[in-house]
Amino acid sequence: MRAPTVRNLCTLSALFRSRLTRNPNTKVETFRKPSSEFEVGFGSELQHSSEFDLPRDSSRGDLVDEDVQVSALLCSKQDKGSGYDEVDHEEKRKSAVAIPWLPDLSHGKLLAKRELVRERKSKCISKYSRTHRFHRLIKLCADKLGTTQAVNVLGQLGRKTGVNEYNALIKVCVQKARVTDDEYIALSEMSKAFHLFKSMRDCGYPLEEQTYDPLLRYIIDMGLVQEFQLFSDFIKAENPGLASRLGYYEMLLWLRVDNEEMIRDICEFITVDDREDTSALRVSYLMALCESDRKMQLLDVVKNIDIIKLLSVESIENIFQSLRRLQLESVAEDILLDLRARDHDADNISNFIVSYAVGIPNLAVEDIITKVNNMHGILEVLPSRSSYEKLILHFCGLDKVGDALDIVEQMCNAGFYLSTGVLQFILQICEESYEYILVYQIHSIVCRYHLELNGEIARCLVHFCVRIKDFEGAYKIIGDLEEMNFKPTTNMYNAIMAGYFREKNISDGLRVLKHMQVANVQPDSQTFCYLIHNCETEEDIMKYCEEMKQYQIHATKEVFMALVNSYAACGKLEKAKQVVLDLKLPKKALIEIKSVLVVALASHGQLSEAFLVYEQIKTAGHNLEPKAVTCLIEELTQHNGELDRLLLLLKEVNDLDYWVDVCFKVILYCARNKNLSTAILLLKQLKDKFENDEIVMEALFDAVFVIAASESTHLQIGLDLLWAIKDELDLMPSRQCLDFLLSACAKARDLNNARLIWREYQIAGFPYNVLSYLRMYQALLAAGDARSASLMLKKIPRDDAEVCSVIIACQETYSSVGEKKKQGKSKGRKSKDLNTSSSDMCSL
Incomplete structure (x- = not known):
């Protein structure tokens, strides 16, 4: 099994971030x-x-039961059409014996994921x-x-x-x-x-x-x-003018305390008193009633008031929202028919229909469309532009962008134009759900119906093509937009350039600048930031710096950072150091740029130089950026640096996201170097930060035991961590943690500890499943206890061909151990279970 890496472990800390803003459900307790x-x-x-x-x-969040992930945790499935005999037997045996606990994360996927996270982070920052x-x-x-x-x-x-x-x-x-x-x-x-x-x-x-x-x-x-x-x-x-509006809150109060007398009196007031000077107060009472579950009172009021005379369009929509929530479809249809008979505005009626239909609980998208079409047909009204857009926004909110685009087609065919706000929202949802492939359909709609665009919409269309690595398609979109008299923007070309560089296609990335010059589009500081960052020689760096001067573009913080990284990549570390001495460098960004220099020096083997810059920053009374501290800690852990220095750096990280990442790294370092006391100390700090979140604590427990399954020599430190965390932190191990240790016991052929871990499943309250049975079976075979392995084999369900393959692979791998144990016994005697064929085993 491939050993989990530090990168695998650090991805788990994303769970911590997602849990920080979790909105827990609450229960009510009372006191006087x-x-x-x-x-x-x-x-x-x-x-x-x-x-x-x-x-x-x-x-308390619920974790997905591990039984659901059995096939994912077992070795990857064979091609169903190839047949068992066509698979190389030795390769199959090796892959089947290793029962992984987590899928491997390749370096390329991690880089892609980090790029997406970086983009999302920049967007989140802009929203503050x-x-x-x-x-x-x-x-x-x-x-x-x-x-x-x-x-x-x-x-x-x-x-x-x-x-x-x-x-x-x-x-x-x-x-x-x-x-x-x-x-x-x-x-x-x-x-x-x-x-x-x-x-x-x-x-x-x-x-x-x-x-x-x-x-x-x-x-x-x-x-x-x-x-x-x-x-x-x-x-x-x-403020006497607020008296009518306060009626809304008054009604909410009586509904909250279940004051039936006051509720009844107010409902009677709404239906009986038809004076004009009380209409605002009656509407406030009614809007509060619409938020309640009092079906009978709401029906009585709605049937006995003149809705058109009393309520505004927004208030009528609230009525329909309440009727759909209470599933009073017949009442809603009666009101709509009454509005239609009285020649109420058709566009408003169309909006009411959509407002009602989209809020019906548990109604599928197809059923919503059918309901909307049927109600429009019954009332003999045509959908309005606003009702179309309301439906589109609703489907986008459900992440049904494909269905939303179908409605866009219907809307445009009906002669309406889609607003830029709605189109931009569609693109936003596509980006959040990674549905970049829909760019072709969106581009087609834009061109066929000549939709109005803005710079952000155009950038998104190009960016989506880049994301799916269709660079020719991105250029085609730019050409089509020019035909629609939309001038290409710098951001559009920057998106293409960034995509090429992300794919390490340097030549085509550099060629984007020529396309910009042909299109008469001026580059900006971000353009040169990309160019400088991907320079391969010092001469190229100087060339683009000169071009920036020609375009009269001022160097930004990002450009200086790119210069530091580019000089370091070219091996010109002294030039990288000189960048921070530039008099044109923005003073407010000096610490950030020096932090980039620290990262560049540390990642290029100049750890001592990096710490010199770090000391300069500290002497000036500033703190290093969290990313730079993380880099220093990574380099120290890789080069077996001093633990005291690691702990000192960890204390300087104030950002919780980064702190969790680097804390995991230091814990792993302590575990690898068998420094149990410091690892426990750091675990206590993590527990203090997340003690009220059981899911996060469970993820923490799992992450710590990555080291236990990586090598058999680390089994003892894993066991020591288990007992220490149980005794000192008063935490129970998770199933994944026990799976880790059981696999490590099998690697180490340690039967005694395997049996101890086996009992921990019961102590922790975890029922045994197919994976735990397989791991214990493997541990028993590895330790040479064929008799116990035979008993364990009977408990393993064998209705899955892959489970059978794992069993056979374990038997073949550890058969030599069993033979040694049987020396001195009858050579003709063989275990019935060990000779069970694949077909026989699967038929049991």
Whole structure:
């Protein structure tokens, strides 16, 4: 079996990243709170005996059972049409005995995956808006200083505390109240929010819905009737125009506490009171009712009001969304027929149809299309442009881009034009789901219907062709867009150039610049960044630097980084060092560029020089970029560097994603060098960071034991880790971990430890499956215990031909061990199980 590598292990840390933002399901626990605490915060007039419903994390993800992955974990399947006899017997035996636990990740696939991750990361970074960073800053201030002091500090910093600041602070209070199990903390946070409301009033700021919505929803979730009344009265007093909108929250409260009398009175008010000045309040009540599961009350109200007179188009759509959720199709059809009979706008009716159809639970795409077509036919209306686009967006949200494109075809044939926003969204979904092959269909639609384009859409079309390595197709798209009077952009050519270089096709990558010159498209700094990064000689580097000057393109941070890497690749490490001394180098990017230099030096064997640059950065009071620290740790582990230096570097990594990666590397280094105490110390740190996530902890446990299965000499360190983690970390091993160790026992022909691991399956509560039986059977044969192996063989299901092949291969591989054990016994006596043929075994 091929030994797992550090690269294999590091890919597991991606699971940690995906789990960091997991949204756990919650369960509700209640406790009673004393009114005296509220009297302190809100005033002595407030007395109540209601209950908090605070969420507690009770989620635990489920792992896919290993039995489902049996065929993937066994040796790769033979060609069904070739037959057993046509396969080389020796090769089959070798591959069958090795029962891998993870599929091998080739270096090429890892590079491709890293490139995709790099692209996604750059997109994610672009999505971090100023608002996001602002809220993080406010939260940090509130956490460290408290809400009142945060307001004062912002004022001292010269920043006026405006509506956005107050809204952010109120959200912080609500979030703290939601997550706490301490009733006094929850009461304190509500009191702070109340005083922030007062402070806003004193500053002359109006109380709008974005301000009070988080707090009112929290109060509703807790079922706090009197507190709701207090805040509601305060908001009405400050902004009387909000009285009708507050009816929405009032209805949500009565629904939450199941106050049947109030619900009944409000439903009667909606249907009976038809005064114009109460219409806004009635709509608010109705919209809240639509969000509930009260089918009878909703039906009674809908049947007794004039929908067209009372509700806006958006409110009617909410009605249909509620009807579809409650599966009241006949009522929805009656309302649509009534709207059609009263000559309501046909486009709006088409939108209502789609709004209703796309929300029917568990309805397949084909059924949605059928439902939409049938309802349009019954009502004798034609689909509108907005209803087409709504359907397209819905299918894209389901990752059914092919079906969405079919709707685009129908829409264009009906004479409508697809908006650039919707087309760009389709391309975004294609990119996220890696459906680059759909570029041909999208390109065809764009050309046939002359759809309006923008720079991002054109870039995506070219980029998709590059992704599927159809470079000629990418050039063809550029030519077709020119015929549509869309001027090619630099980004389009940059995408082609990057694709060629990614495929190591340097000559064609360099030729892209000539195509740009012919097309009269000016290169930019990114173009020269690609060119310089892929230079093979110092002369080429200088040539492109001169061309940058001719085009009057200023060198960016990325260009300087490319220069460092390119000089290093050419073996000109001294020139690479001189790049960071350039006076034109952006000062803000100096540390990043020096970090690139550290990586270049370390990866080209100049580890001591890399540490000199590292020391310079530290002396200047800065920190090395996490990627550079990771590179240094990798190089140190490969060259058996000092453990103390490794641990020191690990402490400097502040980014959790990188920290998990390098922590795994150091743990592996400790395991390989049999430094158990340090490995356990690092495992404790990992446990502290992810102690509330059982799935992450299980992945952690698996990753540590990669080393145990790589070589038989590492079996003891794997066993020591097992007992230490059980005793010191109080963790139970996972099935994959035990599989690792059992395979290692088979390699080492260690029968005693194999039996210990076998008992660990029962202790951990894992039922034995076909893989565990096969591994133990292999371990027993390897150790020469033919009798126990024969008993184990009877427990292995043999209805799969590959399982039979593994059994036969194990018998042939370890038969010599059994023969040695049988010396002195009758030579004519042979094990019946060992002579079982492939056909006989599969028929058992």
